[in-house]
Amino acid sequence: MADDLPLILVSNRGPVQFGLDDAGERTQQRGGGGLVTALSGLVRLLGEGVWIAAALTDEDVEVSREHGDKAFTITDQLDREYLIRMLEIEPDVQHKFYSIIANPLLWFIQHYLWDLSNVPDITGHERDAFEHGYVPVNEQFADVVAQEVEARGGRAVVMLHDYHFYLVPERVRERCPDVFLHHFVHVPWPQPDAWRTLPGWMRDPLIRGLLGNDVVAFHTERYARNFLLTCQELLDLRVDFGELTVRVGDRTVATRWYPISIDAEAFEALADSPEVRAVEKQLEQQRREFLILRVDRTDLSKNVLRGFKAFDTMLEDHPELAERVTFLALLVPSRQDVDEYIEYMDKVRRLAADVNLKHGTTDWQPIDLRFDDDFTQSMAAYKLFDALVVNPIFDGMNLVAKEGSLVNRRDGVLVLSEHAGVYEELGAFAISVHPFDIQDQADALYRALTMDPEERHARRNACARVVRENDLGKWLRMQLEDIERIRG
C-alpha cells in the first residue's frame, strides 16, 4: 500500500489450489472462480502482506500442515512470489459453515430466492450450523487475520471478501484497533425486509460484524443504499444517504460502490488463443443462422427457466425461425451438495427437453444444453453469439455480460436483465428485459436476432468500450484511492 502498510487479503478461495496428478505428484493450479482472477491484480501490492484463504482440497491441507499451519511463500502461474496462508477447517464445521449457512441461507436471502411460505425453516439444525459452523469459521479467520496484523506491528490494510466472513471484521477490530478494514460484498445487498427472514439472534451479529469495517463496498450504489437502509431500519443506527455513511458508536463506517470488471486486455488475448480458436471452429461448423447463448452457473438466481420459456414463446410467435436458430446453454453445475440446486438443475433439464420435444425436428434440437465447466468453450461461444441472454432475477454484477460483449465477433446483441448489477453500466446499450416477463424476453430475443446491422454494431462497440474503460485495473485503483482518502 501507498505508505507501506502491509496488505492482508482474505477470501474463501485462495489464489492457488494444490492437488495430486496421476503419478501422485503434487500439482499447483490457479484457484477457481472469477473472484480470484479479479483479486489477482492485488498481488503486486501485497508486499510484506499475505493472502489468507481456506484450505479447500486435501492437498491444500497437507501443504498447510507442512508449513506448520503458518504463512508460506508460493510462486504463482505468473511467476510472482508472495505469502499465502491456508486455513484448515474441520469438514463437519466446513459443511455447516458453507453448505447450510453461507449457501443457501445467506445467498438465498441476498438474492431474494426463498419461497417464504415453505422455506426456510430455522430449526435447531440451522442454529447449530450457525453456532458450530459459521461462527467458529469466522472466529478462526478473524484470529488468523489478527495474528498476521500483530506480526506486522498491529497496522495493516485488511481486504475481506464476501458473505462468508461477515463476523470477521468486528472481531479483528477488537484485537487490532489500529487496523484498516475494507470488506467487499460481491452479492446484492437486499432491502431490510429480506433480512427479516433471519431471526435477530443470527441477523444482528451478522450486520454488527460487518460494521466492524471502515469501508463496506458493493458493486452498485443501490446495494450500498440498501445496506444503509438495513442499518437504519434493523439496528436503528444513524445513517447519511448523502455521504453514504453509518455511525456506529464513535466510529463512522463508509459504504462505497465499485463495479467489478474483467482484465480486458488479458481476456482479449485469451480469446485469440489457438485453443479457443480450435473450439470456435467446431462451434462455427455446428451453428445455424442464429446463435443465442447463455453461460452461467446453475444457480437459481440466473433465471435459466424463464430464459427457455421466452425462447419457447419466440419460436411460437415466429415459426419462420424454425431450424434457423439454436439456443446454446453452457451451464456449469454448481453447489450440488445443496438440495435446492439439485432440484433446479433437474427442472432446467426437463424444461429444455420439453421445449426441444415441442419445437424440434429430426435435424434440429432448438436448445443445446451442456452441463460442464469448460472455459475455453465459453470463450469460443462468446465470439459467435448473435444474442447473449443475461436475464438474472437478481445478480450482484454478472461478468458474463462484460466478457461476452468484449470478445464477440458478430456484433451480437446483449439481452440484459434490469436487475443485474451490470445493468448500470451496460443497460443503455443492451436490449433491456424484465426478468419475470417472459413475453418481454421473447420479444427481446426476436428483436436482437432481427436488428439492423448498423445498430447492432454501434451497440456492441459501445458495450466493449465501456468494458475496456471500466476494467479491472480501474476497479482496484478506485478502491485503493478511496482507502487512502478515508485513512487520511
Added chain:
Amino acid sequence: MADDLPLILVSNRGPVQFGLDDAGERTQQRGGGGLVTALSGLVRLLGEGVWIAAALTDEDVEVSREHGDKAFTITDQLDREYLIRMLEIEPDVQHKFYSIIANPLLWFIQHYLWDLSNVPDITGHERDAFEHGYVPVNEQFADVVAQEVEARGGRAVVMLHDYHFYLVPERVRERCPDVFLHHFVHVPWPQPDAWRTLPGWMRDPLIRGLLGNDVVAFHTERYARNFLLTCQELLDLRVDFGELTVRVGDRTVATRWYPISIDAEAFEALADSPEVRAVEKQLEQQRREFLILRVDRTDLSKNVLRGFKAFDTMLEDHPELAERVTFLALLVPSRQDVDEYIEYMDKVRRLAADVNLKHGTTDWQPIDLRFDDDFTQSMAAYKLFDALVVNPIFDGMNLVAKEGSLVNRRDGVLVLSEHAGVYEELGAFAISVHPFDIQDQADALYRALTMDPEERHARRNACARVVRENDLGKWLRMQLEDIERIRG
C-alpha cells in the same frame, strides 16, 4: 362529513349481499369479511353519499339491474337506511381482475410470497388479465365514482379500500379535480424491490394510480415509509420522511397510518351470546388441560405450516405434555379458485396428519384441524384458549390477535409474530416469535402454557385494554380528523 361534503365509500365487497332462500324468496345478508364490519361505522356519516361495491352474487346483479344499475336505498340489519350502488362486472373480466391480478399476483407481492426462481411468470396471459381485467374493472369503478361525485356537484370525500382499486384514484381525479381522495391499503406495503417483480408497464401505472389520492393510508408506520421509499426509488419522486409526504407534480400526497381494530363493545356482547355459549360448552367438554388455538383463513401468509412444525417440536422437547394439550386449528378455506391456495391447504392437511400420526394415541389427536367458516365457533374458542398462535410471515394487521385477546376467559397468552402489523400495538404484552424460527415458536408455546398465572393475567389484561382503547371508533375518528386537517 364535517362541512356537509358527501362521503362516497368504495370497497370490493359491499355492506349487504343478496341471495335466494329455498322458497326462491330474495334474502339480504350482511356482506362478509372483516373490512365490511370495520367500514360499517362510516354508514352514519354517509348522509347524501353512497357506498359503491361490486355485485358479487347473481342476485346482487339482479337487484342492481332492477334499479337500472344506479344507486338505490337499502335498510341494513341495524335498520339504517342509506344508498348503495352495486357494479355488475362481466364474469370473465371479474376472473381476470380478481383471480389473476389482485389474487395472487398483487397479494403475493405485498406479502413477499412469490418463490421467485419459479413463479410468477408474466406472460401474455397475465398481460391480458391486466389489460382486460384489472384495468377495465378499475375504469368501471372510477367512472361510477366520478358520476356519483358529479351528481353531487363535483365535491365529495371518496374513501377507497384496498389493492383492488389502485388505478381508480388517478382517473377520478382527472374527471373531478375538486374531489378529496383517501385510499386505505389493508395489506402490507412491501419494500421497493418486491415491486420489481412486476414489469414497469404494470408497476408504474399501479403506483401512479394510487398517487392520484390526497391520502394513502396504511395500518403501520413501516408500510407508510415503504410506500414513500417505493415512490422515491421506482418513480424518482421527491419524498419527505419527516412529513410523510410525496410530491407529484404540483400536488402533495400524504401517507398516514391508522391501525385498524374491532368494535370492542359489540364484540364482547357477541361473545356473551347464547349461541356462543352453547358452542363454548361443547368445546369445554372436549378440551384437555391445555388448549392452543389458531384462527385463520387458509392463506399462505398465515404460516400455518411452521405453526404445526413448532407444535411438533414442542411435543418432542416436552414429552410430559403428551395427551395434555390440543392444538385447535380453525381454518377458513380461502381463494380455492387459485392453485397456490389449493396446494397450500393440501400441505396443511398432510402436515397435520403427519404430526398426529407421530404423536397421537388411541385417545388423543394432538392437532384438531377444522376447515369451515363458523364465526360462532371461533368466538367460543377465543374464550377458551391458553395460547393463541398468530405467527404470520407478514400480515397487514391481523385482527384475530385483537379479537382473541379481548374475549378470552382463561388469561390465555398471545404468541405473536414480529411481522404482523398488530405487533406494534400488542407486541409488548405478547410472547414475540420470529415467523421462520421453528424452535423459537416451540419454546414460545411451551412458555405460554407454563407461564405463571399472575404474569398471564397481567399480559392478557394489558392486551385487552389496548384493544378497547384503540378500538374501531378511534380508527375511523383519526382518519376523519386528518381528512379535515389536510383539506383545511
